[in-house]
Amino acid sequence: MVHAKTWILKKHFEGSPTNSNFELKTVELPPLKNGEVLLEALFLTVDPYMRIAATKLKEGDVMMGQQVARVVESQNSAFPTGTIVLAHSGWTMHSISDGKALEKLPTGWPDTLPLSLALGTVGMPGLTAYFGLLEICGVKGGETVMVNAAAGAVGSVVGQIAKLKGCKVVGAAGSDEKVAYLKKIGFDVAFNYKKVESLEETLKKASPDGYDCYFDNVGGVFSNTVICQMKKFGRIAICGAISTYNRTGELPPGPPPENMIYQQLRMEGFIVTTWQGEVREKALKDLLKWVLEIKREHEED
Numbered sequence: 001m002v003h004a005k006t007w008i009l010k011k012h013f014e015g016s017p018t019n020s021n022f023e024l025k026t027v028e029l030p031p032l033k034n035g036e037v038l039l040e041a042l043f044l045t046v047d048p049y050m051r052i053a054a055t056k057l058k059e060g061d062v063m064m065g066q067q068v069a070r071v072v073e074s075q076n077s078a079f080p081t082g083t084i085v086l087a088h089s090g091w092t093m094h095s096i097s098d099g100k101a102l103e104k105l106p107t108g109w110p111d112t113l114p115l116s117l118a119l120g121t122v123g124m125p126g127l128t129a130y131f132g133l134l135e136i137c138g139v140k141g142g143e144t145v146m147v148n149a150a151a152g153a154v155g156s157v158v159g160q161i162a163k164l165k166g167c168k169v170v171g172a173a174g175s176d177e178k179v180a181y182l183k184k185i186g187f188d189v190a191f192n193y194k195k196v197e198s199l200e201e202t203l204k205k206a207s208p209d210g211y212d213c214y215f216d217n218v219g220g221v222f223s224n225t226v227i228c229q230m231k232k233f234g235r236i237a238i239c240g241a242i243s244t245y246n247r248t249g250e251l252p253p254g255p256p257p258e259n260m261i262y263q264q265l266r267m268e269g270f271i272v273t274t275w276q277g278e279v280r281e282k283a284l285k286d287l288l289k290w291v292l293e294i295k296r297e298h299e300e301d
């Protein structure tokens with residue numbers, strides 16, 4: 001009998017999440033059936049999207065999410081014992097899968113590379129940065145890119161891909177340590193948005209000609225200030241709106257229409273899972289290659 005330690009959503013969020021929203025339970029798992037595998041979690045991920053996605057759970061459901069797991073018992077020849085997989089098992093130490101939704105690590109993954117990166121730079125957040133910047137923003141060398149939550153899982157990859165593509169990158173983050181980190185990983189300009197006197201002046205100084213691409217992770221009034229500084233035919237990728245995820249009241253006002261119209265801006269929301277099959281495989285291959293090329297410590301939370 002396997003006893004799985006599992007975090008459940010005990011009570012739906014209201015405003016900021018607290019401990020009382022969650023409960024740690026022990027669940028007894030049944031024996032494996034033919035075709036099934038038993039997974040043991042090595043790394044779980046906690047992502048901002050869960051703040052929204054959890055509204056669709058029932059109270060008492062397992063918190064959702066991807067994990068890197070090891071197959072510890074197998075009745076499925078495609079996933080022998082010891083195989084490392086990505087699974088959508090949620091916040092649980094053990095789970096049973098029929099193998100259908102399991103994914104192996106990208107080919108060429110070296111033994112020395114931390115497996116947790118499969119949930120970060122070489123996983124969903126990295127893919128989000130990749131497709132948002134290259135497909136939705138359609139960034140070209142020589143352009144200027146603005147990204148917020150820039151030291152986060154998505155934002156830090158946005159900045160680094162933009163640099164690889166020959167762009168100028170400006171990033172906003174919420175602490176001086178994060179700003180120092182952004183400079184270390186190659187951002188041309190980085191600032192602490194909590195400390196600047198005027199966001200407008202800071203953005204103007206960072207790029208007096210304005211911005212070609214805005215990769216938005218945050219939303220809200222911050223975005224309205226950036227949008228007023230877009231160049232003509234600028235592109236805005238709406239990736240996330242983390243500043244609004246805990247809200248209990250009204251949404252803040254939307255983007256200023258004059259700028260959208262006269263600068264002829266294009267704003268597009270996107271979801272990373274839109275890109276599947278070969279394009280996704282190619283993206284993971286690129287991300288893995290870039291990670292291996294950069295001889296630097298991997299910073300993860």
Ligand SMILES: NC(=O)c1ccc[n+]([C@@H]2O[C@H](COP(=O)([O-])OP(=O)(O)OC[C@H]3O[C@@H](n4cnc5c(N)ncnc54)[C@H](OP(=O)(O)O)[C@@H]3O)[C@@H](O)[C@H]2O)c1
Binds near residue numbers: 150218
């Ligand atoms: N569209 C998609 O398919 C997709 C996929 C993945 C993620 N996303 C979105 O992408 C965004 C970033 O995700 P991530 O995984 O990179 O997150 P993350 O690593 O957890 O980073 C989140 C960061 O956002 C910043 N933040 C939080 N509240 C803020 C506020 N009120 N104003 C400004 N910044 C705030 C914080 O950094 P500071 O200290 O800098 O404030 C926080 O550390 C999220 O909005 C997420 O929902 C979208």
Ligand SMILES: *[C@@H]1O[C@H](CO)[C@@H](O)[C@H](O)[C@H]1NC(C)=O
Binds near residue numbers: 015016017242244245
């Ligand atoms: C949302 O709530 C969480 C948990 O209390 C907190 O860590 C986070 O900073 C909050 N986010 C915002 C944007 O207020």
